[in-house]
Amino acid sequence: MNTPESSPNRRDFLAAGGIGAALLLAAGETRAAGHEPGEAEKAAEKVVNDFCAAWESLDMDKLLSFMDDKIVFRMMDTSPFVEGKAAIKAGMGQFLATRTSARFEMLRSTAIGNIVINERIDHFGKESGPEDAFHVSGVFLVKNGKIVEWRDYMMPAGH
Numbered sequence: 001m002n003t004p005e006s007s008p009n010r011r012d013f014l015a016a017g018g019i020g021a022a023l024l025l026a027a028g029e030t031r032a033a034g035h036e037p038g039e040a041e042k043a044a045e046k047v048v049n050d051f052c053a054a055w056e057s058l059d060m061d062k063l064l065s066f067m068d069d070k071i072v073f074r075m076m077d078t079s080p081f082v083e084g085k086a087a088i089k090a091g092m093g094q095f096l097a098t099r100t101s102a103r104f105e106m107l108r109s110t111a112i113g114n115i116v117i118n119e120r121i122d123h124f125g126k127e128s129g130p131e132d133a134f135h136v137s138g139v140f141l142v143k144n145g146k147i148v149e150w151r152d153y154m155m156p157a158g159h
Contacts, residue, residue: 041111101125
């Protein structure tokens, strides 16, 4: 069985966070040149945008409903891959249990085929102290209306 590290299609999906940023810029230039997103691109982007908005609910089951059963998730380019809804529920469920609020502030988003790239700031409230905020670039692969791959990359300081 192929793992994310050994599967050529997954390895090629994104080699580094910089590729996601380059794609986002290129997509913006393509749209500026008159490219209108097709129905598949609009549908994929809607899935991801709805998923990002659903974080406000802090409802793990609602979040999982946007994911394929065999989803592959990587929180940062230095993090290990997490595969499958059960593993994601275990890890994210523990994290969300310690949070009082969650909000994904969408800065920009675009789709190229069934790949959705967004830049956002993820805000997480907690019982005490300031909220945690993470400036990330997210890359999602959507198939049949479900997120099958999700990778986040921390944005460099100053962006």
